[in-house]
Amino acid sequence: MFQHTNHEVYVATARSGDVLSGNIVTWALPGSLVPDAGRAVVVLSPLNFTHTLIRETGRFVLHLLAADQLDWLVRFGLSSGRDVDKFAGIPLGQTRSGLPVLPGTCGWVEMRIVDRLDSGDRIVYLCDALEIGEEPARPVLHLKDAFARLPAEVVAALQEKKARDGDRDRAWLKDFGTPKPLRTIIDPP
Numbered sequence: 001m002f003q004h005t006n007h008e009v010y011v012a013t014a015r016s017g018d019v020l021s022g023n024i025v026t027w028a029l030p031g032s033l034v035p036d037a038g039r040a041v042v043v044l045s046p047l048n049f050t051h052t053l054i055r056e057t058g059r060f061v062l063h064l065l066a067a068d069q070l071d072w073l074v075r076f077g078l079s080s081g082r083d084v085d086k087f088a089g090i091p092l093g094q095t096r097s098g099l100p101v102l103p104g105t106c107g108w109v110e111m112r113i114v115d116r117l118d119s120g121d122r123i124v125y126l127c128d129a130l131e132i133g134e135e136p137a138r139p140v141l142h143l144k145d146a147f148a149r150l151p152a153e154v155v156a157a158l159q160e161k162k163a164r165d166g167d168r169d170r171a172w173l174k175d176f177g178t179p180k181p182l183r184t185i186i187d188p189p
């Protein structure tokens, strides 16, 4: 079912002391219908370097990428801040509290983590907005469109990493004792 979705693409940035990091996030959504609640749900891998900084501070900045920021999907999603400086050459801004802000996005929110659900390989975070950065309206980057525009070898590298991360995460997945799902095939009308 989820193969039919077409997620927006976000970058979560964090800072702990002088150390910065950022990673691609696609599992993010509003956390309340109340217009001024400023609440979001964000699902993060505890194995990412960016998560280490987020866990230390309880805060991060979520940016919605614009369609012309395709390169950042690769920059922030394919390698780790443990190995490379992902911010090299980017004229960074900052939030009022000093967290890194990427320029030219569709908007950003500095988040404060208020609760969490640990499923082993992922942590589901409930977050409240601390500061909202409003940017001029721009077309939004969606995952399927991004993959359609990237060179074939980059798509292959991203798919390889996804498969590798999935294998790695199997050992971390918490088992709640649920039996394997049944499969029901609906014939076309």
Ligand SMILES: Cc1cc2nc3c(=O)[nH]c(=O)nc-3n(C[C@H](O)[C@H](O)[C@H](O)COP(=O)(O)O)c2cc1C
Pocket (backbone or CB within 6 Å): 021, 022, 023, 024, 025, 026, 027, 028, 043, 044, 045, 046, 047, 048, 049, 050, 051, 073, 076, 077, 078, 079, 080, 081, 082, 143, 158
């Ligand atoms: C298309 C795509 C979607 C991703 N979605 C998420 C996500 O929702 N949550 C997450 O924690 N990581 C997600 N990732 C994985 C991280 O962005 C990736 O592992 C990154 O290299 C981690 O970098 P870091 O170690 O510097 O934090 C995604 C990666 C890609 C390419």
